[in-house]
Amino acid sequence: MNLKPFLTAAALAALAVSPVFALTEQEINANVAALISKMTLEEKVGQLNQLSGLGYSPEMVNAIKAGNVGSILNETDPAIVNKLQREAIENSRLGIPLIIARDVIHGYKTIFPIPLGQAASWSEEIVEEGARIAAEEASSVGIRWTFSPMVDIARDPRWGRMAEGFGEDPVLTTRLGMAMTRGYQGDDLSKPNTMAACAKHFAGYGASESGKDYNTTWIPEVQLRDVYLPPFEAQAKGGAATFMCSFNDICGVPSSGNKHLLTDILRDEWGWDGLMVSDWGSIQQMIPHGYSADLRQAAEQAANAGVDVDMEGYAYIGYLKDLVEKGEVSTEQLDNLVANVLRLKYRLGLFENPYIDESKINFYAPSSLAAAQKAVEQSTVLLKNDGILPIKKGVKKIAVIGPMADAQHDQAGTWVFDLEKEHCVTPLTSLREKYGKKNVTYVPGVKFSRDLSHDGFDEAVKAAKDADIVLFFAGEEAVLSGEAHCRTDLTLPGAQKELMAALAETGTPIVMVVQAGRPLVMNDEVAKAAAVVYCFHGGTMTGPGLTALLAGDANFSGKLPVSFPKASAQVPLYYAHKNTGRPAEGMTLINDIPLEAGQTSTGCTSFYLDCGDGPAFPFGYGLSYNNYSYSDPKLSSATLTPGETITVTCDVTNNGSREGREVVQLYVRDHVGSLIRPVKELKDFASVTLAPGETKTVSFEINPEMLSFYNAQLQKVTEPGEFSVWVAPNSESGSPASFSYSDK
Ligand code: NOJ
Numbered sequence: 001m002n003l004k005p006f007l008t009a010a011a012l013a014a015l016a017v018s019p020v021f022a023l024t025e026q027e028i029n030a031n032v033a034a035l036i037s038k039m040t041l042e043e044k045v046g047q048l049n050q051l052s053g054l055g056y057s058p059e060m061v062n063a064i065k066a067g068n069v070g071s072i073l074n075e076t077d078p079a080i081v082n083k084l085q086r087e088a089i090e091n092s093r094l095g096i097p098l099i100i101a102r103d104v105i106h107g108y109k110t111i112f113p114i115p116l117g118q119a120a121s122w123s124e125e126i127v128e129e130g131a132r133i134a135a136e137e138a139s140s141v142g143i144r145w146t147f148s149p150m151v152d153i154a155r156d157p158r159w160g161r162m163a164e165g166f167g168e169d170p171v172l173t174t175r176l177g178m179a180m181t182r183g184y185q186g187d188d189l190s191k192p193n194t195m196a197a198c199a200k201h202f203a204g205y206g207a208s209e210s211g212k213d214y215n216t217t218w219i220p221e222v223q224l225r226d227v228y229l230p231p232f233e234a235q236a237k238g239g240a241a242t243f244m245c246s247f248n249d250i251c252g253v254p255s256s257g258n259k260h261l262l263t264d265i266l267r268d269e270w271g272w273d274g275l276m277v278s279d280w281g282s283i284q285q286m287i288p289h290g291y292s293a294d295l296r297q298a299a300e301q302a303a304n305a306g307v308d309v310d311m312e313g314y315a316y317i318g319y320l321k322d323l324v325e326k327g328e329v330s331t332e333q334l335d336n337l338v339a340n341v342l343r344l345k346y347r348l349g350l351f352e353n354p355y356i357d358e359s360k361i362n363f364y365a366p367s368s369l370a371a372a373q374k375a376v377e378q379s380t381v382l383l384k385n386d387g388i389l390p391i392k393k394g395v396k397k398i399a400v401i402g403p404m405a406d407a408q409h410d411q412a413g414t415w416v417f418d419l420e421k422e423h424c425v426t427p428l429t430s431l432r433e434k435y436g437k438k439n440v441t442y443v444p445g446v447k448f449s450r451d452l453s454h455d456g457f458d459e460a461v462k463a464a465k466d467a468d469i470v471l472f473f474a475g476e477e478a479v480l481s482g483e484a485h486c487r488t489d490l491t492l493p494g495a496q497k498e499l500m501a502a503l504a505e506t507g508t509p510i511v512m513v514v515q516a517g518r519p520l521v522m523n524d525e526v527a528k529a530a531a532v533v534y535c536f537h538g539g540t541m542t543g544p545g546l547t548a549l550l551a552g553d554a555n556f557s558g559k560l561p562v563s564f565p566k567a568s569a570q571v572p573l574y575y576a577h578k579n580t581g582r583p584a585e586g587m588t589l590i591n592d593i594p595l596e597a598g599q600t601s602t603g604c605t606s607f608y609l610d611c612g613d614g615p616a617f618p619f620g621y622g623l624s625y626n627n628y629s630y631s632d633p634k635l636s637s638a639t640l641t642p643g644e645t646i647t648v649t650c651d652v653t654n655n656g657s658r659e660g661r662e663v664v665q666l667y668v669r670d671h672v673g674s675l676i677r678p679v680k681e682l683k684d685f686a687s688v689t690l691a692p693g694e695t696k697t698v699s700f701e702i703n704p705e706m707l708s709f710y711n712a713q714l715q716k717v718t719e720p721g722e723f724s725v726w727v728a729p730n731s732e733s734g735s736p737a738s739f740s741y742s743d744k
Contacts, residue, residue, distance in 0.1 A: 026708035032339050038094060040671070041321050044123070044338045045068040047096065049317040050277065050309050056080045060714045063089045063502040069318060070341055071145070071309065072097040076418060078358045081142030096342070097350040099259060101145035102404045104195065105415035106130065106304035107162060108137040109363035109423070110372050110540050113379045114413040114481075114517060115150065115180075117536030119166035119561035121378040122383045122663040122685055124179035130375055131183025132348035132563060135195045138418075140363075142356045142668045144348050145196045147183055147277075151177040152201055156572040157562065158211025160485035163414050163517030163536070165206065167561030168574045168619060171682045174231040181239040189241060190349030195412040199235035201246030201279060203261055204228045211571065213484045214247045222461045222675060222710040225409035226249070229265070235545045236272040241344055243276050245307060247285065254289045257298070262306035276308045283313040295319060303329045308340040337659045357460070369541055375546025376538040378627065378661070382556040382623040383564075387511050388530040388553025390625065398435055399467035400428050400442045401460045401503065403449045403496070410449070414482025414517055415536025423540050427473055427513065430543030434551055441467065444502075449477045450494040457495075457502050464506040471550070472503060472512045474525070478537060481517020490521040490568040497525065504528035519564040523616060534560075551627065557661035557687075559730065561624035570611060575619040575731040580606040584613035620665050620682070630664075630704060633727040633737045640741045642704055648737070650727035651701045661689050666700045669724040670735070673719055674711050680731055698727065707741060710717025718743070724740060 023031070036044070044069040044726075053075035054060040063069045064087045075081055081100050088098045094187070100620040106112045113120075113132035138146065154162040166173040181197040189196065204224060208215040219228060236320075237528040244264060245255040255261060256278050266272050283302040284295055292298035299315035300323050310316040311442050323329040345351060346504070382389070391398070404410060408421040432440045445460035446453065464470045474496050479485060490496060501524070503510055509530040514520060515537050526532050533556075538545055548554035563573045584607040593602060593609070607613040629652070636647040652664055667682040670677040686698045702725065711717050720742050728734030 016118055017152050022188055022349070028343055031346055033340045033525055035094065036335055036338055037343055039338070041324060041492055043094060044334055045316055045320045046070060047338050048309050048320065048598070050311045052312050056083050059266040060084065061087050063362050064088050067092050067094065067096070069098070070096075071101055073101040073311065075100055076102060076141055076143065078141040078356055079428065082355050082358065085142070089354055093582045097345055097354040098198075099145050099345060099348065099350065100142045102138060102467070103148070103415055103417060104138045104142045104143060104409045105150075106134070106413070107372070107416070107539060108134050108143070108418050109420060110137060110368040110411045111419060111424070112372050112375050112593040114163045114537045114539075115165055116163050116167060116517065116561060117173060117413070117538060118375060118380045119176055120381050120536065122172065122559055122561070123378055123687060124175055126375045126378050127176045127179040128183040129371050130217065130696065131180045132186070133371060134158055135184045135186065136193050137363050137368070139195055140356065140361045143195060143196065144350065145242065147198045147200060148184070148424050148426050149177045149180040149197060149240075150200050151235065152206035153174060153228050153231070154206035155574040156206075156211035157490055157518040157565065158486050158488055158571060159206065159559070160213060160414070160481045160487070160517065161206070161483055162562065163481040163563065169561070169682050170227055170230040170574065171562055171684070174234045174400045175229045178234055178239050178667045181235060185241065190352070192349065192353050192355060194348070196241040196242050196348060197243040198277065199232055200244035202232055202243050202255060202266070202276075202369060203246060204250045205246035205248050208248055211486055216249050217250050219250050221714060222712065225710045227712070234272055235481045236266060236270040236274075240443055241274050241347060243274060244279055245276060245282065247279050247282050249289060249291070251506070254291050254430045256307055257286050257291055257301035257305045259305040269367050269417040273340065274341065275340045276508075278302065278307045278309065278311045278313055278692055280311050281313045281314040283307060283310050288734060297324070300328050303337060304333060308337045323631065350518060358595045359648040372539055373541040373545045373548070376414055376535070377554040378546055378557060378628040379536065379538070380546065380549055380559050381534045381558040381560055381621075383532040383534055383617055383621070384526055384529065385531040385623055388469065388511060389550060397467045398431065398440045399463040399470045399508070400431060400440055400473065401445045401463065401470055402473035402499070403444055403446050403451065403494070403671070404513075405442065405444065405471070405473035407477070410478045410515065411537060411542040412539055413478050414485070424520050425541060425543035427471070427543045427546050430547035431471070434460040434547050446495050448494070449475060449480065449492075449496065453497050454495055454498065457499060460499065461502050461506060464503045464508045467508055470503055470508050470510040472500060472529075473515070474500065474512055474517035474519070476517055478517070488568060490518070490565065490571070492520060492522065492525065499524045500528060511550065515542070519562050521565055521568055521616070523566060528615070548708060555626065555658050555660045556622065557663065559620050559663045561619070563619045566611040566616045567608070570608065573615060576681050578676055579679050582606050587612050614732075619728050620728075621732070622663075622730070624656070624660050624662070625658050626654050626660040628660070628662045628729060629653045629655055630727060630729065630734060632735055633725060635725070635737050635739055638701065638739050638740055640704060642743055645701045645703045646739055647699055647701055648727060649697050651695050651697050652688055652690065653695040654692055657692050659689065659691050661687050662729070663687050664698045665730065667727055668702070668707065668726060669721070671722045673709065673721070673725070675709070677709065680726070682731070700727070704741060
């Protein structure tokens with residue numbers, strides 16, 4: 001007989017010589033059932049109630065003692081965490097531990113690049129390592145549940161939350177999302193240095209209409225399954241211990257009340273037995289959505305749809321008891337929700353080890369800072385270089401200009417509740433260290449990214465004239481992206497465009513370094529710059545990472561995880577688009593149209609008169625100090641049948657003089673489908689490190705499953721026909737090979 005659930009955790013801790021870990025899943029389920037059989041209706045509802053930290057207040061202590069709260073978010077004081085936990089263990093009737101949750105999105109104290117930036121590394125190692133460090137730091141203060149990774153596919157950079165995810169592509173997002181979850185959860189979730197991951201926001205949140213946060217979505221189920229659900233399906237089948245449902249509605253049904261999504265697909269089809277938490281107040285928000293008449297109905301709809309935990313919504317704690325007593329939510333359904341919560345507590349080892357060792361807090365370890373710097377180096381994308389970079393040895397006078405050069409707070413980017421900005425090393429600090437203070441003149445030009453004043457221009461222009469090179473640190477402050485921070489104008493904010501134009505007038509070569517939470521539209525600035533470096537927001541070690549790259553001590557290898565538009569009104573924009581019946585060709589642009597031209601004279605194909613077609617920089621794009629060449633792909637066979645694979649090989653050569661990492665991408669096109677297929681889809685990618693002059697053969701496997709999609713009957717099918725395959729440095733290059741698939 002397993003005695004663990006019948007002893008308080010404090011008693012167990014006293015007995016244990018070293019922490020006790022890892023019950024089997026069978027033991028966990030038996031313990032959960034035994035515990036549920038002892039719980040009152042009120043205690044069950046209490047487990048489903050999540051409150052935001054109120055410190056060690058009488059209100060919180062009373063709620064815990066009464067068994068009215070199951071988890072707490074936003075409590076980060078380790079002493080208070082232990083005190084609250086002690087109330088739950090020792091002073092509530094059943095001694096069920098609390099879970100402490102927090103939004104630890106791209107680092108707790110040591111801040112890594114924003115997730116969109118990490119995605120530009122295309123490196124599962126970088127992402128996993130960042131999440132591991134975040135888990136080590138956050139769990140040391142008692143946080144055992146993070147609301148991350150965000151695996152929403154985002155194709156509209158107006159949406160501020162694009163910063164929090166891995167970009168526009170399902171394959172890249174799936175792989176990096178899983179890496180992040182592995183980092184948080186470690187190899188054994190019951191160890192005290194782990195955090196339960198939370199795949200969010202389930203689902204379709206990134207499709208918010210017109211890129212406006214919380215907005216409605218209209219996603220046909222085939223598109224939902226082809227584009228938005230794959231990263232969640234992977235998490236459900238071997239990833240995150242928890243999910244969060246999204247704020248948006250899909251085709252009129254808010255996720256918090258969407259039984260089809262939360263139960264039919266997630267539980268019944270994918271077999272997931274984790275914990276589903278609502279988003280903040282999202283159960284209650286079904287009232288303004290117009291889906292629930294009142295909070296009672298919202299609670300009923302959420303509970304029956306399959307939301308386990310009500311985050312700060314007060315719907316369950318207010319109405320669930322009555323709903324169960326009146327039979328509107330069955331006891332069986334209630335017990336399912338409670339079991340999902342208790343199972344997580346067992347999986348986290350909280351019954352065995354509820355308390356933290358307050359002496360073991362360890363932030364900013366040298367190895368963590370080194371990993372954060374490496375993440376900046378691998379996440380930064382070189383968009384243009386006419387040869388000005390790396391900064392030449394003879395360069396003596398460097399003018400550092402721009403609002404982001406020394407903005408400690410803004411290096412970190414969005415969602416850093418626990419940021420200590422004094423730990424952020426800015427580019428200015430690192431450049432002065434590298435090149436000597438007297439050689440680096442700093443004139444911000446504008447005080448912050450939205451600053452409209454030209455008052456600082458003259459001084460900045462003078463500094464530019466006196467310098468050998470200008471490093472212009474432009475971009476968006478952290479607060480311009482993230483939740484509820486959407487923009488319709490995707491150009492550089494404030495007077496930065498004018499500042500760049502004024503600097504360009506001086507004739508001194510300009511390296512523009514951009515930090516932002518989304519792709520920006522920068523056509524004029526790119527044209528004026530000798531080099532353009534895109535860093536997103538790099539976190540604590542932005543300065544050292546960027547300086548190493550600019551100086552040539554490290555090499556660029558980042559590649560874009562999203563398409564960069566040429567105009568704000570061009571979005572949504574993504575490489576995996578459909579071809580249309582009239583793909584763009586023979587474009588006559590607005591300034592080339594003769595006066596009184598005939599209506600059809602511009603060719604009647606699919607493009608904009610004022611910006612043509614396609615992105616400014618494509619998905620997957622990024623330069624390096626080396627030039628890599630790719631051989632044409634070779635296929636092991638020109639035909640594929642069920643149960644077989646085709647091996648695709650390609651020789652990649654480093655023609656440069658430095659070692660470098662190249663991210664090699666595999667794209668496929670299915671030429672004819674019963675539902676038309678995108679012009680290209682990423683299917684796989686790999687990083688290769690190449691010495692100068694070295695060639696390596698990169699190989700990928702293609703199997704029929706990778707070619708499948710949902711047809712109009714919602715069956716996942718691979719249809720016979722012709723396919724093209726590219727092995728390429730980005731989504732717009734390379735020459736394809738072809739093969740056919742036959743299901744015979
Ligand atoms: C709202 C956000 O949508 C979600 O991502 C976050 O985890 C919760 N608030 C908790 O802060």
